[in-house]
Amino acid sequence: MPRSLPYGLHASRKxxxxxxxxxxxxxxxxxxxxxxxxxxxxxxxxxxxxASAGSSGNLPSYSPEQIQAGQALFAGQCSFCHxxxxxxxxxxxxxxxxxxxxxxxRGEKIGPVMRNGRPDKGMPAFAPTDEQLAALVAFIxxxxxxxKEGRRRTVDVSDLQTGNPQAGIQYFNGAGGCxxxxxxxxxxxxxxxxxxxxxxxxxxxxxxxxxxxxSGGATPETTVTLHSGQTVTGRLAYRDEFTIAVIDASGWYxxxxxxxxxxxxxxxxxxxxxxxxxxxxxxxxxxxAYLQTLH
Amino acid sequence: xxxxxxxxxxxxxxxxLASAFCGLACAQGLDPATLLKPTPDSWPxxxxxxxxxxxxxxxxxxxxxxxxxxxxxxxxxxxAAQIKSSPIVVNGILYVSIPDHVWAVDARTxxxxxxxxxxxxEGLHIGxxxxxxxxxxxxxxxxxxxxxxxxxxxxxxxxxxVLDDVKKGYWTSVAPLIVRNHVLVGLSGDFDNIPxxxxxxxxDTGETQWTFYSTPPPGxxxxxxxxxxxxxxxxxxxxxxxxxxxxxxxxxxxxVLAAQTRPGDNPWTCSIVALNPDTGKLTWGFQATxxxxxxxxxxxxxxxxxGSFNGSSKKMLLQASRNGYFFVLDRTSGKSxxxxxxxxxxxxxxxxxxxxxxxxxxxxxxxxGRLVAPDEGGATNYxxxxxxxxxxxxIVSSRDAYGIYFxxxxxxxxxxxxxDYGVFGKAVLRAIDYQTGKIRWSHDLGGEGAAAGVLTxxxxxxxxxxxxxxxxxxxxxDGATLWHSAIGFVGNSPITYELDGREYVIVxxxxxxxxFALPEMQKKIDRRQ
Numbered sequence: 167m168p169r170s171l172p173y174g175l176h177a178s179r180k181x182x183x184x185x186x187x188x189x190x191x192x193x194x195x196x197x198x199x200x201x202x203x204x205x206x207x208x209x210x211x212x213x214x215x216x217a218s219a220g221s222s223g224n225l226p227s228y229s230p231e232q233i234q235a236g237q238a239l240f241a242g243q244c245s246f247c248h249x250x251x252x253x254x255x256x257x258x259x260x261x262x263x264x265x266x267x268x269x270x271x272r273g274e275k276i277g278p279v280m281r282n283g284r285p286d287k288g289m290p291a292f293a294p295t296d297e298q299l300a301a302l303v304a305f306i307x308x309x310x311x312x313x314k315e316g317r318r319r320t321v322d323v324s325d326l327q328t329g330n331p332q333a334g335i336q337y338f339n340g341a342g343g344c345x346x347x348x349x350x351x352x353x354x355x356x357x358x359x360x361x362x363x364x365x366x367x368x369x370x371x372x373x374x375x376x377x378x379x380x381s382g383g384a385t386p387e388t389t390v391t392l393h394s395g396q397t398v399t400g401r402l403a404y405r406d407e408f409t410i411a412v413i414d415a416s417g418w419y420x421x422x423x424x425x426x427x428x429x430x431x432x433x434x435x436x437x438x439x440x441x442x443x444x445x446x447x448x449x450x451x452x453x454x455a456y457l458q459t460l461h
Numbered sequence: 462x463x464x465x466x467x468x469x470x471x472x473x474x475x476x477x478l479a480s481a482f483c484g485l486a487c488a489q490g491l492d493p494a495t496l497l498k499p500t501p502d503s504w505p506x507x508x509x510x511x512x513x514x515x516x517x518x519x520x521x522x523x524x525x526x527x528x529x530x531x532x533x534x535x536x537x538x539x540x541a542a543q544i545k546s547s548p549i550v551v552n553g554i555l556y557v558s559i560p561d562h563v564w565a566v567d568a569r570t571x572x573x574x575x576x577x578x579x580x581x582x583e584g585l586h587i588g589x590x591x592x593x594x595x596x597x598x599x600x601x602x603x604x605x606x607x608x609x610x611x612x613x614x615x616x617x618x619x620x621x622x623v624l625d626d627v628k629k630g631y632w633t634s635v636a637p638l639i640v641r642n643h644v645l646v647g648l649s650g651d652f653d654n655i656p657x658x659x660x661x662x663x664x665d666t667g668e669t670q671w672t673f674y675s676t677p678p679p680g681x682x683x684x685x686x687x688x689x690x691x692x693x694x695x696x697x698x699x700x701x702x703x704x705x706x707x708x709x710x711x712x713x714x715x716x717v718l719a720a721q722t723r724p725g726d727n728p729w730t731c732s733i734v735a736l737n738p739d740t741g742k743l744t745w746g747f748q749a750t751x752x753x754x755x756x757x758x759x760x761x762x763x764x765x766x767x768g769s770f771n772g773s774s775k776k777m778l779l780q781a782s783r784n785g786y787f788f789v790l791d792r793t794s795g796k797s798x799x800x801x802x803x804x805x806x807x808x809x810x811x812x813x814x815x816x817x818x819x820x821x822x823x824x825x826x827x828x829x830g831r832l833v834a835p836d837e838g839g840a841t842n843y844x845x846x847x848x849x850x851x852x853x854x855x856i857v858s859s860r861d862a863y864g865i866y867f868x869x870x871x872x873x874x875x876x877x878x879x880x881d882y883g884v885f886g887k888a889v890l891r892a893i894d895y896q897t898g899k900i901r902w903s904h905d906l907g908g909e910g911a912a913a914g915v916l917t918x919x920x921x922x923x924x925x926x927x928x929x930x931x932x933x934x935x936x937x938x939d940g941a942t943l944w945h946s947a948i949g950f951v952g953n954s955p956i957t958y959e960l961d962g963r964e965y966v967i968v969x970x971x972x973x974x975x976x977f978a979l980p981e982m983q984k985k986i987d988r989r990q
Binding site: 237238239241242243245246249250254255256257288290291292293319320321325326327328364367368371372405406407408438439442443445447450451 | 541543581582583584585586587604630652756805807823827828829830831832834837863865867869871872877879880882883884885887905907908910927929930931933942945947
């Protein structure tokens with residue numbers, strides 16, 4: 167159904183349009199926050215697979231009245247993305263498996279996320295009263311305590327072991343063209359120790375959190391040539407049809423109307439986008455199997 | 462006693478006077494007959510008219526002068542929720558909604574006339590598409606599945622009826638479609654295995670006239686849905702008065718990603734259905750996605766076009782569907798005239814002889830994941846496309862998007878029953894030649910997510926929003942940018958109307974409405990030319 171994402175996901179879902187995105191964009195600018203706040207969420211990067219069990223058990227208990235009040239609030243405002251049982255809905259993560267919820271005590275972690283939203287991931291900000299927030303936190307912890315194994319949106323590491331690592335090496339070095347940019351002894355050394363399962367798979371397909379990395383990572387390098395002939399090189403900070411902005415080597419933000427400058431953007435992720443249209447599902451699982459050997 | 466002549470004469474005068482005053486007072490209502498031919502000073506239906514073309518005959522704003530467009534007014538709701546609804550404008554009053562809230566504002570100035578707030582409730586507050594008008598009532602759907610009739614004069618409640626039980630998992634967000642005295646309301650909800658439906662409510666009394674089930678309630682004898690539930694009808698349909706048929710899209714089947722319990726095509730989920738508005742009886746159905754396993758509702762606007770197709774005159778229905786296919790149907794019969802992808806699609810084995818995409822089981826959600834285009838958000842979604850008859854273009858906000866879909870027996874067979882994650886998307890406005898399905902032009906929207914709906918006008922201007930933060934005016938013939946304003950991401954489908962000789966274009970961003978118009982001075986210059 168819809169989802170308009172909170173965003174336009176219906177309910178659309180759908181998606182929010184984030185400001186950022188596509189190939190070249192960067193998020194970090196606060197100017198994009200408004201758009202993101204209003205959109206639907208879809209891109210959660212929290213990994214269901216990283217759930218840590220239990221932990222709510224040590225916390226003070228919540229009253230049934232508070233939990234019930236939280237349930238009603240949750241159903242109305244949160245359940246489209248996170249599910250009525252907080253176990254994951256359309257686009258939003260399973261909160262009962264969330265590391266942040268696991269670490270939360272009485273809303274100290276959950277509260278700021280709720281009140282600020284997660285614009286970079288499409289979650290809008292909400293403005294609960296203290297009482298409402300406490301009820302929502304009570305409900306989420308109650309669901310976490312009661313969540314069963316085998317939650318509906320989980321993807322386990324063991325689910326993703328269908329590939330052939332030898333075929334994956336061949337694809338990596340051959341048809342996939344991965345070796346043009348990546349090396350098992352360079353950037354991918356030890357990758358299997360850093361990421362597992364679904365998180366590794368999603369990073370392999372299209373690493374969407376590169377924008378958050380201040381250095382390294384697949385940040386588009388941008389060169390802007392001004393009318394005077396002067397050039398400015400830096401990380402792409404923002405780009406739409408009308409404006410381009412970079413963050414220079416000293417960390418300062420600069421922007422220009424695109425009609426008045428020339429710019430070139432080199433996006434290392436373009437090759438990943440092209441591959442999405444070429445991969446077979448077997449290719450994907452083979453390459454994943456290969457990456458899992460890189461300890 | 463016999464009335465005297467004088468009394469009669471006085472009575473006649475009084476009656477005439479009364480009727481003159483009533484003429485003024487009653488003019489604030491909406492005669493449903495005028496919906497057949499909306500006036501330029503109004504936008505009386507969700508789509509502007511019954512055709513779903515979201516096209517206006519206004520011509521004051523042109524490609525030559527649109528660069529001078531300026532802000533006429535803004536209206537701030539003061540609420541956190543994003544405005545996703547398409548406003549209605551009748552008799553100089555604009556009605557706009559978000560979940561639990563309706564406002565009437567002065568369409569000339571943006572000042573508030575009244576504000577109605579529905580009581581707190583636990584229905585899903587994901588979005589609201591808009592209200593409907595009939596006579597002097599406003600019809601408003603609520604998150605907890607009520608239909609409320611408000612006095613359009615002051616926002617007071619006339620009646621409030623329950624459409625279904627929120628506890629079952631339904632919610633409502635749809636803008637009702639008015640056909641004569643029928644208020645057609647579809648429900649929402651696919652987190653539970655519940656049947657999809659469209660209800661016809663008596664506009665005057667609130668009584669249910671009929672209910673159409675896209676999938677019958679479980680246990681119904683002779684059901685052809687193959688065990689599927691779902692197929693909710695959450696976007697406003699269109700209406701052909703000559704055929705006396707309403708056309709409405711239906712949503713995805715449930716369970717959503719796991720299909721082992723619902724073999725077969727699962728009609729009428731992910732379909733376009735043609736219904737008699739007086740009886741709710743199905744005249745025909747066309748399935749955009751037989752046996753859907755990816756949440757691709759076919760609720761996108763069924764756009765009605767009369768024109769030439771392959772040299773012969775046809776009554777057609779166009780839909781750019783969430784599954785990535787553009788369909789042209791003969792709307793008298795539901796027979797396919799054209800089926801052609803308009804965005805990245807990797808999930809089908811082509812199209813069958815009836816124009817339906819062929820389900821490829823290899824792309825069904827699986828334990829180890831399947832990379833599928835489009836993703837769950839779809840190649841397009843609920844915001845409206847626009848049809849421009851002069852160019853023969855259906856202009857639609859589209860996405861080339863990939864998602865990865867998982868499902869395993871442990872996920873069960875209720876509701877979502879699986880997991881999916883967006884991988885990548887790119888938003889592009891595309892102009893589809895309806896006779897060939899070919900893309901005549903594309904305009905990069907600069908983002909990955911869904912963008913705004915689309916409005917075209919007779920002067921050859923297309924209004925929409927990009928995926929970043931601008932409202933755009935483009936040249937309809939080639940998609941070139943004519944004007945933009947960085948008001949933030951446009952969250953709804955634009956509308957237009959003309960009052961006191963001034964054409965207004967209305968878009969929403971965040972929780973505000975923005976009205977753009979030419980400066981008064983510019984209008985004078987244009988008039989002199």
